[in-house]
Amino acid sequence: MWQEYFRPETLAEALKMLSSGNGEARVIAGGTDLMLDLKKGSKKAKYLVDIRGIAGINVIEERGDKIFLGAGVTHTQAATSWLIREKATALAEAAALVGSLQIRNIGTIAGNIINAQPAADTAVALVALEAQAEIALADGSRQVMKVEDLYAGPGKSKIDSTSSIVSGIYIPLRPNCRSNFQRIARRRSLALPVINVAVVLGYENSSITSCSFAAGPVGPQPMRLREVENFLIGKTLSDSIIEEAGNMAADITQPRSSVLRGGREYRQHLIKVLINSFLRKYIQDRYKT
Incomplete structure (x- = not known):
C-alpha cells in the first residue's frame, strides 16, 4: 500500500x-x-x-465552442449541471446512473475514463459526444486526444497516471443536435450494465445532418457505430429506416456471451431495442414541438 x-x-x-x-x-x-x-x-x-486541491479542478463551463470539465468534476456535478443537462444531455443521463449516490458524489468523470472499462457509462456518453481529453505531461507540455483513442485494451488506459494528469475534458458544442443515453442493467444492482448506448443526433429540414452512436460493452472499449452513422446521414427517420438502423447496430457489435450479462444474441437484440427506442422517441419529440 x-x-x-x-x-x-x-x-x-x-x-x-x-x-x-x-x-x-x-x-x-x-x-x-x-x-x-x-x-x-x-x-x-x-x-x-x-489533485482535488488544485484551483479550478471542479469547474464546468463553456469555453468558446466547447464545454470544459475540470479533472475533478464528479458524476454528481455532471448529472446536476444545467449546462451539461441542456447541451450534453447524454453525459448527464449517464453520470446519474453510475454506481451509488456515494460513488457519484466522489468519483470523477476523468477517473471513469482512465479506468478504461468498456462499459463505463460516462465514457460511452463521452465517446458519442466526441469529447477530447487534455493531458498534462511532466515536461510541461499538453496533449489533446479523443476519448475513444485513450484505450489500450479492457481496463488499460494510454494515460500513465504515474507521469501525466488529465487536466480537463472538452465536449464540442453541436448546434441543432440532441443527445441521450440509455442502459439496461440487472435490477437492484450496482454492477456494470448489460448494455449501454449513447446517441447524438442532428436534424434539419426533415433530414439527419449529423449523428454519432457509441455502445458498450461490445468490445475492448466503448465502440462507435460508424456504419449506422453513415447509413442515417441524409435520411428522414421512418419505421423502415429505424428498423434497418437497429438491425445494422446489432450486426456490427460483438458482445461476448457472459454468465452475468447474458448471451451474445440477447445483448445484440438489446442494442437494437435501445437504438430503436431512442430514434422513435426523437420522432415523437419533434412532432410535439
Missing part, C-alpha cells in the same frame, strides 16, 4: 511530485477505483498525489 500522501495546490506542483516519484507516485482524485486496485495489488504506488 501507499506510504505518503500529497495534496498539491497547482497542476505544475502535482506534475513535479509525479516526476519525483520515479514511477511510484500515482494521481488520485475520487479514488473509488484506485483504492480498491491498490488493496487488491493490481496497481501499486508508494506515493499518492491528490
Whole structure:
C-alpha cells in the first residue's frame, strides 16, 4: 500500500511530485477505483498525489465552442449541471446512473475514463459526444486526444497516471443536435450494465445532418457505430429506416456471451431495442414541438 500522501495546490506542483516519484507516485482524485486496485495489488504506488486541491479542478463551463470539465468534476456535478443537462444531455443521463449516490458524489468523470472499462457509462456518453481529453505531461507540455483513442485494451488506459494528469475534458458544442443515453442493467444492482448506448443526433429540414452512436460493452472499449452513422446521414427517420438502423447496430457489435450479462444474441437484440427506442422517441419529440 501507499506510504505518503500529497495534496498539491497547482497542476505544475502535482506534475513535479509525479516526476519525483520515479514511477511510484500515482494521481488520485475520487479514488473509488484506485483504492480498491491498490488493496487488491493490481496497481501499486508508494506515493499518492491528490489533485482535488488544485484551483479550478471542479469547474464546468463553456469555453468558446466547447464545454470544459475540470479533472475533478464528479458524476454528481455532471448529472446536476444545467449546462451539461441542456447541451450534453447524454453525459448527464449517464453520470446519474453510475454506481451509488456515494460513488457519484466522489468519483470523477476523468477517473471513469482512465479506468478504461468498456462499459463505463460516462465514457460511452463521452465517446458519442466526441469529447477530447487534455493531458498534462511532466515536461510541461499538453496533449489533446479523443476519448475513444485513450484505450489500450479492457481496463488499460494510454494515460500513465504515474507521469501525466488529465487536466480537463472538452465536449464540442453541436448546434441543432440532441443527445441521450440509455442502459439496461440487472435490477437492484450496482454492477456494470448489460448494455449501454449513447446517441447524438442532428436534424434539419426533415433530414439527419449529423449523428454519432457509441455502445458498450461490445468490445475492448466503448465502440462507435460508424456504419449506422453513415447509413442515417441524409435520411428522414421512418419505421423502415429505424428498423434497418437497429438491425445494422446489432450486426456490427460483438458482445461476448457472459454468465452475468447474458448471451451474445440477447445483448445484440438489446442494442437494437435501445437504438430503436431512442430514434422513435426523437420522432415523437419533434412532432410535439
